[in-house]
Amino acid sequence: MRRSAWLTAVVAGIGLLAACAPSPATGSAPAEPGFPVTISHAKGSATVGHRPRRVVVLGSADAQIASALDLPVVAAVRSPSSADGNWPGLAKPLPAAVLTLDALNPxxxxxxxxxxxxxxxxxxxPAYGAVYDKLAAMAPVITYRHGLLQDDGDELVTMIGQAAGEEARARELVASSHAAIEAVKRELPGLxxxxxxxxxxxxxxxxxAASDHALSVRLLGQLGLRVPEQLSALAGQAEGYAASLGMVTPSAENLGVLDSADLALISTYGSGAREEFTRIPLVAKSSLAARGRLNLINQDLATTLLTPTPATTGYLLEQLKPLLAKAVS
Known part of the structure; x- marks a missing residue:
């Protein structure tokens, strides 16, 4: 069975020995104010001995946050959906020479x-999580605190800011994110x-997305939006990894639940998926579609909304505002 590109990833086997990796560099520089600093996360903890000078980023949100904090990135995973390999919402694009790593296969x-x-x-x-010990033999690794795609964006920015010695800049980024959200709420009070x-x-x-376990629901909730009761009622029926992300998978016969919303933001993934989705009877005949409020959004917006952080708030609001205005028109 095919699975969503959001909800799973290829777990690749890596045969390299940890002995092939260089020794951790945490003790190689003189002590600096604020260092060493120890960051706790889901896989243990990491002690950073000095202000990082060579940062490697292995996830999309990591790249976005590192760019927003202006960290010295020397290698990063490429986005498979963009021509230049950059992830959407970056404060400034990473150079091609840095985008040398595969997002799925370590x-x-x-x-x-x-x-x-x-x-x-x-x-x-997940493939990178499977080789965490080998990565940690190279340098301190900061991984998620609670679970993959489950950490609050403010918390991620704060944690990375602490590890990189950029706590003040991280606080500014979080504050500017909240201010931008409040500005949109004032601009569109009908939300x-x-x-x-x-x-x-x-x-x-x-x-x-059916519950506030979904990070997208939390961000949209900050704007005043809510999940329809008919949709949130399905959350108790969800199972597996989708449930941990606050997602539900209603059957085609139950997609009438979309009409309980004032606005729908749906992406499609895979060859022919867009046409297939819009031909589902309860989608094609929905009042949302008739009123022009069924929005088929692109993958960049969808994947960024799935994992929002203060680093991408500006990008998300810019993309979402014209769509959200339909909900109050």
């Missing part, structure tokens, strides 16, 4: 060749209490 020799003194993996795909459905159709299944 090449430990390439990570080691970058000689990192800090590795950011808070949003790295308060409106109902929104966000999700993706792929492999013959529709995945919809």
């Amino acid at each position: 090449r430990l020799e390439a990570v080691a060749a970058a000689a990192p003194d800090l590795i950011l993996a808070t949003s790295a795909q 308060a209490g409106r109902k929104v459905a966000f999700g993706q159709y792929t492999g013959g299944k529709t995945y919809l």
